[in-house]
Amino acid sequence: MANLYRSKRLFTLVFILLLIINQACIREKPTALYHKFPRNQWDRFNLLSFEIPIEKPNETFDIFLLFSFTPEFPYETLFFNMDMKTPSGEERIHEYQLKVKTKEGKFLGEVTGDSCQLSISLKRYLKITKPGILNIELENLIPRMTTQGISGVSISIMHSGK
Numbered sequence: 750m751a752n753l754y755r756s757k758r759l760f761t762l763v764f765i766l767l768l769i770i771n772q773a774c775i776r777e778k779p780t781a782l783y784h785k786f787p788r789n790q791w792d793r794f795n796l797l798s799f800e801i802p803i804e805k806p807n808e809t810f811d812i813f814l815l816f817s818f819t820p821e822f823p824y825e826t827l828f829f830n831m832d833m834k835t836p837s838g839e840e841r842i843h844e845y846q847l848k849v850k851t852k853e854g855k856f857l858g859e860v861t862g863d864s865c866q867l868s869i870s871l872k873r874y875l876k877i878t879k880p881g882i883l884n885i886e887l888e889n890l891i892p893r894m895t896t897q898g899i900s901g902v903s904i905s906i907m908h909s910g911k
Contacts, residue, residue, distance in 0.1 A: 781905040789819050790895045797887040799904045803836055803877050811909040812871040812885070814902060818849060818856065820863055822898025825850045828890040831871055836881025844890065845869060864900065874909050 782799050816827065827847040834840050847869050850856055858867035877883065885904060889896055 780907070781903055783901060783903045785901045786899050789821065789900045790897050791889045791899045793889055793891070793894050793896070795889070797902065799885045799887075801883040801885070801904075801906055802881075803883050804880055806877065806879050808877055809909045810875045810877060810906050811873050812875060813868050813905045814871055814887075815866055815868045815905065816847065816849075816902050817900045818858070818865045818867070819898045819900055822849060822865075822896075824891065824896075825852065827896075827899075830888040830890055832886040832888070833872070834884040835875075835877055835879075836883060837877075837879040841872070843871075845871075871904075 780801055782801070784797050784799075812833075825848065827849050828844070829847070830842070830844050832840070832842050847867060848857055849865070849867060856865035856867075858865045871885070883906070887902070
């Protein structure tokens with residue numbers, strides 16, 4: 750009887766362990782792409798283009814941007830436009846206003862040393878229905894030829910769990 754109890758217990762532990770390993774393998778790490786700006790400036794007509802491969806159809810994703818600023822960023826708000834084309838041909842366009850500084854000039858994001866990082870959600874729960882390339886273009890909308898104080902931008906896409 751004791752051997753039967755040990756066998757059932759061992760079987761249960763092995764089964765739970767296999768479930769945990771399976772779930773760890775299923776979860777994919779988020780995809781992140783980074784663009785570094787030369788001379789810490791984003792030129793007005795320099796469109797940033799990100800191509801993100803989508804392998805499985807009918808999945809739902811969250812897409813985020815993370816900007817890195819230096820103290821030379823002169824504005825309270827960063828204005829930019831996003832143009833997204835899904836593998837199925839759907840196009841989404843949206844203008845964003847990312848609040849960067851207070852009226853007194855203090856950064857609002859996570860400040861480390863002399864840089865600041867701020868993130869913004871581009872799209873939550875985006876359902877991609879076909880495999881292919883998700884194209885995202887970002888355009889600087891600040892009405893100056895160059896915008897100083899932006900050292901880089903990272904785009905991150907992850908499964909939203911819906």
